[in-house]
Amino acid sequence: MGHDGHSAKNRPLDELTITIVHDNYPCVELLKTAWGFSAYVVGGERRILFDTGSDGALLLENMAKLQIDPASIDVVVLSHVHGDHAGGLAGLLKANPRVCIYLPASFPAGVWDLVRGYGAAVAEVGEPQQICPNVYTTGVLGRRIKEQAMIVRTGRGLVILTGCAHPGVGKIVNEIRRQHPGDIALVMGGFHLEWAMSRKVRKIIAGFRERGVRCVAPTHCSGEKARERFREAYGQQFIEVGVGKTVTLADLA
Numbered sequence: 001m002g003h004d005g006h007s008a009k010n011r012p013l014d015e016l017t018i019t020i021v022h023d024n025y026p027c028v029e030l031l032k033t034a035w036g037f038s039a040y041v042v043g044g045e046r047r048i049l050f051d052t053g054s055d056g057a058l059l060l061e062n063m064a065k066l067q068i069d070p071a072s073i074d075v076v077v078l079s080h081v082h083g084d085h086a087g088g089l090a091g092l093l094k095a096n097p098r099v100c101i102y103l104p105a106s107f108p109a110g111v112w113d114l115v116r117g118y119g120a121a122v123a124e125v126g127e128p129q130q131i132c133p134n135v136y137t138t139g140v141l142g143r144r145i146k147e148q149a150m151i152v153r154t155g156r157g158l159v160i161l162t163g164c165a166h167p168g169v170g171k172i173v174n175e176i177r178r179q180h181p182g183d184i185a186l187v188m189g190g191f192h193l194e195w196a197m198s199r200k201v202r203k204i205i206a207g208f209r210e211r212g213v214r215c216v217a218p219t220h221c222s223g224e225k226a227r228e229r230f231r232e233a234y235g236q237q238f239i240e241v242g243v244g245k246t247v248t249l250a251d252l253a
């Protein structure tokens with residue numbers, strides 16, 4: 001730290017743009033919805049696609065409409081093996097095999113073979129690790145369904161992306177709180193509360209508050225009722241998202 005010339009390297013990102021390119025929630029006209037989640041993350045040293053949705057053709061079509069070139073992607077992070085997050089991978093690899101895929105070690109051999117078949121690079125994920133400066137994976141969490149979440153360190157605080165949050169979105173936030181210092185500016189993605197009782201949702205919201213989560217953008221498998229609870233609790237800090245929506249640091253007041 002200090003003004004020794006190394007400090008610039010350690011500085012959190014002062015720019016970040018997250019665009020949802022695959023989601024079951026609509027948002028921007030002309031873009032197609034389908035069950036699943038995928039977000040294009042720009043601002044760090046590498047351009048990252050977090051998850052690939054369920055449908056590769058739809059993913060690429062949406063990206064084209066958003067003028068996002070699949071060839072610009074350097075890294076693909078797959079949160080977990082379910083088809084609504086990893087289903088678009090083959091389509092994406094066909095469009096751009098020159099990516100590095102952050103793959104939980106728990107993924108089945110078929111996916112590893114697919115990735116290697118396209119000649120893509122693989123970074124096996126077990127423990128928490130850095131993807132590039134200011135961008136990290138939580139490492140593989142959860143017992144039954146293994147899943148990783150992604151963390152981006154920004155000048156506005158930590159930005160967290162979840163796929164389905166099968167290990168529990170509250171637990172993921174707790175784990176990140178343990179791994180990284182600093183405020184949590186945003187938790188975005190699938191919160192997996194579709195079938196959760198309202199008491200559980202209230203408890204999770206209370207936990208978010210306690211951990212200082214400033215803004216929320218629940219989508220995909222978060223559940224309509226849970227989304228409403230978050231909207232009520234967070235007011236202006238609830239960010240309504242769906243396919244095509246872009247969130248930048250300016251949105252994280």
Ligand SMILES: [Zn+2]
Pocket residue numbers: 080082164166
């Ligand atoms: Zn899932």
Ligand SMILES: [Zn+2]
Pocket residue numbers: 036037082084085163164190220221
């Ligand atoms: Zn899902």
